[in-house]
Amino acid sequence: MTPPTGAGLAAAAAALAAEAARFAGLGWMRATSGNLSVVLRRDPLRLAVTASGGDKGELTAADVVEVDDAGRLVAAVSAARPSAEAALHARIAAVTGAGSVVHLHTLACVRAAARQPRGVEFAGLEMLKALGRPADGEATRLPVVANSQDMAVLGDAALAALEPGVPAFLVAGHGMYAWGEDLRAARRHAEAVDWLCALAHEA
Amino acid sequence: MTPPTGAGLAAAAAALAAEAARFAGLGWMRATSGNLSVVLRRDPLRLAVTASGGDKGELTAADVVEVDDAGRLVAAVSAARPSAEAALHARIAAVTGAGSVVHLHTLACVRAAARQPRGVEFAGLEMLKALGRPADGEATRLPVVANSQDMAVLGDAALAALEPGVPAFLVAGHGMYAWGEDLRAARRHAEAVDWLCALAHEA
Amino acid sequence: MTPPTGAGLAAAAAALAAEAARFAGLGWMRATSGNLSVVLRRDPLRLAVTASGGDKGELTAADVVEVDDAGRLVAAVSAARPSAEAALHARIAAVTGAGSVVHLHTLACVRAAARQPRGVEFAGLEMLKALGRPADGEATRLPVVANSQDMAVLGDAALAALEPGVPAFLVAGHGMYAWGEDLRAARRHAEAVDWLCALAHEA
């Protein structure tokens, strides 16, 4: 087993705890839901990910653990354990090259996915640029994946549904995954996705 | 009369005042509404419960009192008095074994109960897991109880309507009760109930 | 001219500035809108009222002035001046005996008044008790008054429309007035009115 990533994990854990408090303040991590992660190293792949359970508005760095490319626990400074969703964070990071992945339960995302279960389409919206997409011209399709309690099934479906250049997808009845080169970019993409879904729901 | 629970009450009172401020910040305890409680001991049953009146965002530990299994005042460090609803907290704690009960006036709950007065049904939603319910498979029914100004009538109706394994019910035109093994679990269940009701209302 | 109320004004001004910041945080005093007042003395009637203009989230005690029973400036510690609405605060305090009046521009109130321009009726809602009204039995009617730029006209219409025992009214296209024996009671009534209007709008 590779040794834990040490200082890298500690810094990432502090950043993830602060970011979780921020997202929780927006109401997007209610009832202990959601997870955030950042990539610690690439070869072999290691991520710092928020642990299972616990109010996401009150995490400390001790509530962040290190996992491998299958979401298995590699290191922790407490009894904290990763949730099953850590495996999907790792797969997204591996496939997309993202440095950070966020998973959030926003009402706007669940509502939009329920209305447009085959994918939520957006066009002519300036906010699309925050996702790296054109504000005009071709539409952007935010994939919607069926929810599953089997993370391998959910992961296969999600990776098969990825839209090139779209750093996010929705999970029906569940929430969103968004990612970016770092935690700040993942936050930007998550905020854009929520804003767009809130608009789509009303339209 | 059993002596007051002393240090246990003081610690519980501080926790309840902080929790009330948090729920008030979410807008779920407007106009001094709602109550929170934790069980101090089981035999005989004693609860710490927020007192009647007072802005729930500005309580201090002195605004929490100790009550018995009928919601009667047992001890207080001020002139604070329990509301009539304390009796229902005690009954819920007695029947369900919960260590904490929260009663909140969220708009989402009242709207959902108005739309589905015979019980609000949920299925296929990941958030159900925060209530200890399956995200897929059988639906979860959140009971809706008719409101009453007679707490014995309301309590009888609520206890008769409890769904096994569902740690919450709605009161029509009124709000929600949710509970859990401790205050943190009661919070998690309350947040899940509000999130689910907000979604049900839109559907 | 009666001398300014001195220490009474200073204490009231600090309380009003803090209360305005709280209401502004709820989004109910956007764009410098609304006013808050407390009665300083009864004979002759004197009120401390928030001054015209200025972001209601950033007032200091110097932004509160003393007015008489016609809303005319009696004392101020700065160049601050009362708005024309101060006269209506004074009339409400005189007629109802209230010790505090709050005027807020909440969207929920304006929406409810637009939907039910002859008065918004509520029944079977526990939140009515926060207004001192029964939760069951007879309905409570929240009066809706036509807006006017002539405060004498608006005031006459409002006082003629008052419902006995209902400490609030709505102004169409404008907002709400609510009052109580003190600032805390006025806050409780305002929060109940907003909650009820939010529910009425959806119904």
Added chain:
Amino acid sequence: MTPPTGAGLAAAAAALAAEAARFAGLGWMRATSGNLSVVLRRDPLRLAVTASGGDKGELTAADVVEVDDAGRLVAAVSAARPSAEAALHARIAAVTGAGSVVHLHTLACVRAAARQPRGVEFAGLEMLKALGRPADGEATRLPVVANSQDMAVLGDAALAALEPGVPAFLVAGHGMYAWGEDLRAARRHAEAVDWLCALAHEA
């Protein structure tokens, strides 16, 4: 090239960073969107404007730059660069005489513009007075301009659509521009526009 405006820029930068944090807290600058500016001098025209990119809730004074009447960078204390939208800020300031311009991505504005793409009309609303418009009598029309990725095209369209005495316009699928004699007046106008658009959307 005129020398940078020195102390004027530093003070403006601090004020803009604080104001951006405030607007971000309202959810109106999600995903790094929007820009704020203040005029530093008139002849030649110089503005301090928030830089491109960066979470608008976490800017520091170093994230504000000085631009000329075409939105070109004149001075910066960091590697920060203006966004293309700085040119439109400068044009608005030049044409209207405003001392401050704010550009925000509020959902209410985008929704209202989508519903009334030829301009959003308001009448009989007290909040219009916060825009310097009459609450009764003639209606106020908030212009809606088609979005464009060419800031010259967008600027031409916006300036051609300005309504006399209305310190704001909407950009379809994008957001709002509002302005005033100073940053505080621009804030007041922006808050009034959002409130009015939220009401228009529901009507």
